Amino acid sequence: MFESLTEKLQSTFKKLSGQGKLTEKNVSDALREVRFALLEADVSYKIVRQFVDDVKERSLGQEVLGSLTPELQIAKIIGDELTNLMGQKSEKIQVSPSGTTVLMMVGLQGSGKTTASAKLALKFKTEGRNPLLVAADIYRPAAIEQLQILGEQIEIPVFSMGIDVSPVSIAQAAVEQAINRSNTFVIIDTAGRLHIDEDLMGELENIQSCVNPTETLLVVDSMTGQDAVNVAEHFSKDLDITGVILTKLDGDARGGAALSIRAATGTPIKFVSTGEKIDGHTLEEFYPDRMASRILGQGDFKTLLDRAESIFSEEQAKELEEKLMSKKGLDFNDMLTQFEQINKMGSLDQLIGMVPGMSKALPKGAQVDENQMKYAKSIIQSMTLGERRNYAILDRSRRQRIAKGSGTRVSQVNQLVSQLKMMNQMFNQQAVHAPQFGLSIGKGPKNKLARKKRKRRR
Known part of the structure; x- marks a missing residue:
């Protein structure tokens, strides 16, 4: 990015x-x-x-x-x-006081509008809302089917009336049904065009005037740079655009669209989207200060923390802290759990980019190998329960069996064992110095006092 x-x-x-x-x-x-x-x-x-x-x-x-x-x-x-x-600060989605918030998604064909609609619906579902997707694109081949497939994947209902009903009628009927069935969010996926024309804008104006959406969100492809700004300016002339969703941001090496849209149109960027995978981390709320930090190569630690908090429960954090306070340290079961939680937070490439200073530390052009985590998980899953709990029993024959069972080399097994040992050493050191940094883990005060007493004896 x-x-x-x-x-x-x-x-x-x-x-x-x-x-x-x-x-x-x-x-x-x-x-x-x-x-x-x-x-x-x-x-x-x-x-x-x-x-x-x-x-x-x-x-x-x-x-x-x-x-x-x-x-x-x-x-x-x-x-x-x-x-x-x-834009200085993050702009949130407006919520209708009536109880049903209607979002109208507009944009050119190929901008990622349908995928962005599904991602937005999943975000609301994760937050405990009750979203409804509306297939109002009756022109693009298989557009309705695409939204229905995505709806099935994320288990969110899709309202459709086929291709023989006008988009305006579809949008009106969808909003009426949403009100009757207590859907809190209605996301209308409208038709796009290869270029802006009068027919497109006229139809979108009719939908906007008939359903009176709470927000009209323009979806633009960030990789098109200044063209994305031109699209935003044209749409803003005929429609009341309240926010922008920037898609394909992971493929944008330049950043012209993100830097220009707000200044050129006055319309805030509300979300950024990366990749086509629909999960909880490929659509993010847009924070200008965090994006500026990424552009400067200083990472985005706040977003990283937000993701970690959404994945790790309070019980898991407490259990991990108790383990760190004990002398047992972490075992391979803990490591496997961490791998699974990290996978939920997003791709390694994306997470590393959020760590301050990491982009400078990595060699230029270095690629993060996602397969290394898969190999590590396979190695752990090839261990017995006793071996996972106590890596001290892993002698040569056991390591050879684990390597054979996981399809890896003995050297990779050895490397993973060394990594776990190093993690425990680091945590032990952190426990010793915890009082200096206001940390609660470990038995820092006693260790520190013991060192002072030893110095006095000398």
Whole structure:
């Protein structure tokens, strides 16, 4: 995500390292490269010019913090201005006070509108809501069938009246049924076109005026860059667009659409979507400050924590803490549980990108091998219950049997055992130093006191 832009910005910051302070010359040199980076990211010239002017004014003004180095100062200022450019704060979906919130999904064909509709429905279902999907695209071949298949996958009902009824009538009937059956969210998947035309806009205007949706969300392909902004501007002229969903963000190396849409149209980005897989983590609420952090290569730790909190229950966290407080440490059953929970949080590639500093630590072009976790799970599942609980009994013959049973090599089994040992060593060290960091795990105070007593005896 935004790899090309991130790389160019980090290269710019690196050139400022070692310099004593920000001056008019080094700021101008840095901003020249920032300007080129944003233009290459397909951000419009008008927006880039205003952005650079704002950064320059702050960099040479009184807002520079003396405790920061020049590269950190300029990075902080650029991060703040990127956040302002994308909308400053997250914009939530409006909920209708009547009890049934109607969302109308619009966009060009191929933007990922139907998939985004299903992802949105799953999000609401996960939150305990009662969503209804509406198949109002009667023109695209198999559009209704596609939505029905997706609805079956996520176990959410799909309202359909076939292809012989007008989309306006379908939308009206769906909303009436939703009210009668107490559906709290209605998501209308409307028809798209290969390009914007009068027939498309006229039909969408009729649907909007008849069902009066709580929100009208425009779905745009982020990989189209400035074209996505042009689409947003055209739709906004004829429809009351209340929010944007950016799709295919994982394939966008530049970031022009994300950086331009809010500034160009005034319409907030409400969600970003990655990939075609429909699960709880391929559709995220859009937070401008977190996206700015990702663009700068500083990760997105807040989103990572949000995902972890949604996956790990309080009971699991308490059980893990009790294990860490004991001298037994973690075993392979714990490791297997962690692997399964991590899988629920999203792809490893995506999670690593959220860890601050990790993108810099990995070699350029390095790929995360998802198969390594599969191999590790296979190794653990090939162990007996006793071996999982106590890896100390894993002698050579046992390791050879496990390798053969899991389809791996003995060296991979050895590596996994070493990883578990290292994890326990790290947790033991953390337990010793826990009081210094306000942590509750381990028996830090006693250990610390014992060390002080030993020093006095000497």
